[in-house]
Amino acid sequence: MLAKVFVTAALAVTLSGCVVAVGGDHDFERDDSSWKKTQRYNQEQINKLTLQMSAEDIRTLLGTPDFTESFNKDGETVQVLFYRTHHQKSDGKTTKDECTPLVFKQNRLTGWGDKAYQYL
Numbered sequence: 001m002l003a004k005v006f007v008t009a010a011l012a013v014t015l016s017g018c019v020v021a022v023g024g025d026h027d028f029e030r031d032d033s034s035w036k037k038t039q040r041y042n043q044e045q046i047n048k049l050t051l052q053m054s055a056e057d058i059r060t061l062l063g064t065p066d067f068t069e070s071f072n073k074d075g076e077t078v079q080v081l082f083y084r085t086h087h088q089k090s091d092g093k094t095t096k097d098e099c100t101p102l103v104f105k106q107n108r109l110t111g112w113g114d115k116a117y118q119y120l
Helices: 002-016 034-046 055-062 114-118
Strands: 069-075 076-084 099-105 108-112
Touching: 034 055, 034 076, 034 099, 055 076, 055 099, 055 108, 099 114, 108 114
Parallel strands: none
Antiparallel strands: 069 076, 076 099, 099 108
């Protein structure tokens, strides 16, 4: 009986030292992760764009887009490059609704943003 009391007491002392930290005060808005740096960079570069820039110039400036679309409309080649610029959902995936579309006709920038994309 005395042995059971000692074992129980030893287990209680051992297990009472176990603590699991959940949550915390991590401030995700101040976290300087790579996707936030990329978003910030893309926003800054898009603010410098001018109409009629070539798709090649844009790719040199911004790098590889997150998504691309290409099709013919009214006899013109239309290309849309999507670059991540704003966070929507913390799921580890970039989606088109987190990107700014850049619209090209005949390889020249004709507009960017939701309105330019909707007018297609």
